[in-house]
Amino acid sequence: MSDEHDHHDHASGPAAPEPVTPDDAGSQALAEALRSSFVIVKLVMVALVVIFLGSGFFQVGTQEKAIILRFGKTVGQGQEALLGPGLHWSFPYPIDEVVRIPITEIQKVVSTIGWFAETPEQELSGNLPPPGPSLVPGVDGYVITADRNIIHTRATLYYQVDDPIRYELDFVSASNTIQHVLNNALLNTAARFKVDDILYGDVAGFQDAVEQRVSALADQERLGITVKQCNVMSIPPRQLKSVFDQVTEARQNLNKVLDDAHSYENQATNSSAAQASAIISEARSAQARYVQSVQADAKAFSALLPNYELNPGLFRQQQLVQVMGQALTNVDFKTYLPTTANGKPIELRLMLNREPPGPKSGAPAQP
Amino acid sequence: MKRNLITLITGAVLIVIFALLLFVFQVRQSEVAVVTTFGKITRVADPGAHLKWPWPIQRVYKFDERTQNFQDKFSENLTADSITLLTSVYVGWRISDPSEFLNSFKDGSVFSAQSQIESMLTSAKSAVVGNHPLADFVNADPNQLEFDQIQAQIEQALQSELHTNSYGIQIEFLGIQQLGLPESVTQAVFDRMKSERNILISRAQNEGQAEAIKIRANADRQANETLADAQAEATRIEGEGVAEAAKTLPVFQKDPGLANFLLSIDAIKQALNQRSTLFFDDRIPPFDLFHGALTNVPGH
Numbered sequence: 001m002s003d004e005h006d007h008h009d010h011a012s013g014p015a016a017p018e019p020v021t022p023d024d025a026g027s028q029a030l031a032e033a034l035r036s037s038f039v040i041v042k043l044v045m046v047a048l049v050v051i052f053l054g055s056g057f058f059q060v061g062t063q064e065k066a067i068i069l070r071f072g073k074t075v076g077q078g079q080e081a082l083l084g085p086g087l088h089w090s091f092p093y094p095i096d097e098v099v100r101i102p103i104t105e106i107q108k109v110v111s112t113i114g115w116f117a118e119t120p121e122q123e124l125s126g127n128l129p130p131p132g133p134s135l136v137p138g139v140d141g142y143v144i145t146a147d148r149n150i151i152h153t154r155a156t157l158y159y160q161v162d163d164p165i166r167y168e169l170d171f172v173s174a175s176n177t178i179q180h181v182l183n184n185a186l187l188n189t190a191a192r193f194k195v196d197d198i199l200y201g202d203v204a205g206f207q208d209a210v211e212q213r214v215s216a217l218a219d220q221e222r223l224g225i226t227v228k229q230c231n232v233m234s235i236p237p238r239q240l241k242s243v244f245d246q247v248t249e250a251r252q253n254l255n256k257v258l259d260d261a262h263s264y265e266n267q268a269t270n271s272s273a274a275q276a277s278a279i280i281s282e283a284r285s286a287q288a289r290y291v292q293s294v295q296a297d298a299k300a301f302s303a304l305l306p307n308y309e310l311n312p313g314l315f316r317q318q319q320l321v322q323v324m325g326q327a328l329t330n331v332d333f334k335t336y337l338p339t340t341a342n343g344k345p346i347e348l349r350l351m352l353n354r355e356p357p358g359p360k361s362g363a364p365a366q367p
Numbered sequence: 368m369k370r371n372l373i374t375l376i377t378g379a380v381l382i383v384i385f386a387l388l389l390f391v392f393q394v395r396q397s398e399v400a401v402v403t404t405f406g407k408i409t410r411v412a413d414p415g416a417h418l419k420w421p422w423p424i425q426r427v428y429k430f431d432e433r434t435q436n437f438q439d440k441f442s443e444n445l446t447a448d449s450i451t452l453l454t455s456v457y458v459g460w461r462i463s464d465p466s467e468f469l470n471s472f473k474d475g476s477v478f479s480a481q482s483q484i485e486s487m488l489t490s491a492k493s494a495v496v497g498n499h500p501l502a503d504f505v506n507a508d509p510n511q512l513e514f515d516q517i518q519a520q521i522e523q524a525l526q527s528e529l530h531t532n533s534y535g536i537q538i539e540f541l542g543i544q545q546l547g548l549p550e551s552v553t554q555a556v557f558d559r560m561k562s563e564r565n566i567l568i569s570r571a572q573n574e575g576q577a578e579a580i581k582i583r584a585n586a587d588r589q590a591n592e593t594l595a596d597a598q599a600e601a602t603r604i605e606g607e608g609v610a611e612a613a614k615t616l617p618v619f620q621k622d623p624g625l626a627n628f629l630l631s632i633d634a635i636k637q638a639l640n641q642r643s644t645l646f647f648d649d650r651i652p653p654f655d656l657f658h659g660a661l662t663n664v665p666g667h
Contacts, residue, residue: 169396250568
């Protein structure tokens, strides 16, 4: 456009002002200066237009999506309105407005209802504030369990936005809503669980139930999020910590007592089984020995019988003498009593002082 | 002429911009606008750019159409079984009818709308909470728990109240987010919890002992049974042995005299095996050899 104007100027310029005599060099220099400054102004204007249009370029990062609002209205319908990562262009303000929404980033909210009043320093250091005799409503948070116990519990929810349009454009503060939903889930789940299940018996089950309830409520209210993870921490009231600890201790003792009893049971069963098998095998071997010896005797008997039948008296004598010989080598004291002159045997009187049987007492075996 | 033209164009542009500012307004996505002409509502505008007459002829009120969120403070109510229960709920609401909303609240103030909802909520809560015993709020039995029904009832009461008054407000969701007990009651609850814990402690101890004694007694009984069975088995085996040995009886039967003699021999062998003292005279073989040899008995 400005070029055209320049042409007009050139066309009419020589026609009109040339006949006028250049009366002084000063005005000519002024005209020259004006012209050159006009060129600079034109350049600046062109640059401004370029900058104005160029400012419409914007980048969308990998962790976000963007929506363009033209005169306040979304450009495109539904999911098509979402601009992915890359370079995009929009009209500059006030025609277009770019709204950026973080999505792949995992966001976190913490429940606000179940924990006692605690300063951030105390929370960081892990020192619990000293407990008062009671809990002040509105200051100390807690939940009521199904069996009407009071406990403290805190849930941390990690989630991801998967419907950015809904999340950003339908809620004034979606993260606040999610926090309320988390509180509700925690309260409702605690109202369904017994205190011992929440604290000891079914910690994981409680956590899962909270997570399920959050997911269900988020779907029901169409918050446009996916729950990634939900961590729940629960403790008994600080006022009752010692007595809760005692229960835990008593239960551990119970387990120990039962373990001891079971190990005694094992031992008794095993040792009685071993004894029983020893008794039986001993009986077997005794039986075998006995039967064998009887059979050996029978065999010997059968072998000896013909010799015996030849001359029973001699046989007896023979055997007896043999036994006597053996016996006499073994016997410690042998006393021979010859027949007295009158043919009667010598009368012998003995005073018995028996040695105690065996060296059990360890005493010298002297009579 | 050159200067005139530029001035003209610049002027035109400025006028256009000024006119746009005066005659056009933008409604952002998620907003809704109400246009009043001389104070009377004449138009509701959706997102986009719209034309209007400048002030004081027309005026534009913009409202956030998104769901707003707030939580009320604890309020104290008696349950059906006369327990004082503190409840706090959160409400998601949005402006469903901007004209009604503008008519109900001066300049369409969200703040005054919120306090209006809050006061209605207080009465709705006391009506609903009074109809339920505490067992409807907390219960291990999912069939008896009426948590969600209570929420729905409060929401319904609030919604119908808002609807009757034509506030142009829609409740999107409502949930109980906190239950509480009066401060003095928490102390009583602590006392009860403490005695429950003590019962659990003594139960754990006693049950443990009783169970352990039972296990040990059972173990002893089983061990004794096993041993008794083994003894019985051993006796049976012994009997078998005797029966087996008795089969050899016919062999000895051939000559009982020899059999007895051999048994006696064996018995003597056994008896004289250990340290023993033996007395004998010259009638017993083989010492009968000495008979008469070492004596002065005449005639022998």
